[in-house]
Amino acid sequence: MSGRCCCISIIICILIMILPVIFVTIFSPSNVEFHVTEFSLTQFNLTNNNNLYFNFKVNITARNRNKNTIVYYRRITAIAWYKDNDFAYVSLTPFEQGKKNTSFLQTAVFQGSSVFNLKPRQLAEYYIETRAGVYNDFSVDLDMTVRYKYGRLKSSRFNPPTVQCRCLSVPLISNGKPVASFNGTKCRNDYFFDVIP
Incomplete structure (x- = not known):
């Protein structure tokens, strides 16, 4: 027994x-897909005393491919990087994304100054890119808190893996015109719903 x-x-x-x-x-x-569609850079000046003055706007889309899932973005923080150094943070407006939907996140506007220390090799690359008018190794990360609704099932709030929009090549806009065109880039993100609360 x-x-x-x-x-x-x-x-x-x-x-x-x-x-x-x-x-x-x-x-x-299914995973949510993110793309950087536009990157408008009008200022990116590094002074001799390591102050970085910047002004740029980034447009990112989120594509929810699911026909039964609504995604609630409760907190979105966009983080700007250049050559593996983060230098600015912007909070974006929370929103709700419906089923089978592609949405524009609020335009992320980065403007201001930051103390910025580059390694000698990175600094040399910065000066080369400044002369060319195109900056390489820009990145924008998205750190989020979300919920989702699948049918009648609602998750609790959770933090999905950070969305990484890396290796962006960004032309400087001078006299109203960019030196080169910006190519839209798909962002890398691990499976969005890995955390099942």
């Missing part, structure tokens, strides 16, 4: 471990 109870207990334990995996496999939403 005790052997039978032991077997039932083992089966129940296995089911408890397997059921969430089955649920996630069957019902887990």
Whole structure:
């Protein structure tokens, strides 16, 4: 009798471990895709005393491919990087994204100054890029808190993996015209719904 109870207990334990995996496999939403569509850079000056003066705007789209999932973006922080150095943060307006929908995030406007220390090689690259009028190794990350609704099931708030829009080549706009065109870039993000609260 005790052997039978032991077997039932083992089966129940296995089911408890397997059921969430089955649920996630069957019902887990598709990943949300992000793209940088526009990057408008009008100032990017580094002074001799390591003060960086910057002014640029970034447009990013989010594509929700799911026909049964609504995504609620409760907090969005855009973080600007240049050559692996972060230098500015901007909070974007929270919003709700419907099913099968592509949405523009609020334009991220970065303007101001920051103390900015580049390594000798990075500084040499900065001066070369300044002369060319095109800056390489720009990045914009998105750090978020979201919720989602799948059918009638609503998740609690969670932080998905950081969305990384890396290796952006950005032309400087001078006299109203960019030196070169900016190519839209798909952002890298690990599976958006990895965290199933």
